Amino acid sequence: MKEKKILSVTDQMNLFCFYSGIAWLIGGIVLFFDGIIFTIIEILAMLAICITHIVVMKAKKEQQDELSIKNYHTARSHALSIMHVIYMIILIVLQVITAIPANVTMSIEIKDMLIPAFFISLGIEYIIVGFLFRKYERDGEECIY
Structure with missing residues (x-):
């Protein structure tokens, strides 16, 4: 019987x-776009998310x-702070845009923005955590900003 490959901590992350x-x-x-191609890409992205999580959960x-546990928790904590800054910048930009009188009104459906924003913000957070974790593992010390 073939022995399972051991997944290193870096590979897990x-x-x-x-x-x-x-x-x-x-x-x-791709949720911002309509069409069968974008729907297929969306489904493939969701499958990729499921597969990566299942592989990490089930792998040896x-x-x-x-x-590494400390680095992971530090990376999650710093990623959360970075995401808060990103959200505040987005809110400030939206406040400025809506405060400027214009002849053209922007009509954006909240439901059309909410699900893509959820996907995008989770993606950014995961990528930031992965980047910071690798940085902390490589440098051997945490980066304080």
Whole structure:
């Protein structure tokens, strides 16, 4: 019987954060468009998310040490702070845009924006966590901003 390959901590984070983050991002972007091609891409992105998470959950994994666990929690914490800054910038831009009187009114359906925004923000967060985790693992120290 063939022995399962052991998934290293870095490979786990690449699958769980980078690859699924990119799939979340692609899934969110294609939700803005109509057509069968975009629907197929959206379904493939969702399948990729499911597959990456299942692979990480079911695979034989390298045991995480205290430092990798600390780096993961630090990366999640910093990613959350970065996402808050991104959300605030978006809200400021929206406030400025809506405050400027214009002849052309922007009519955006909230439901048309909510699901893609959810996908995109999750994708960005996953990618940031993956990037920061790799940085902390490589540098051996956390980056304080």
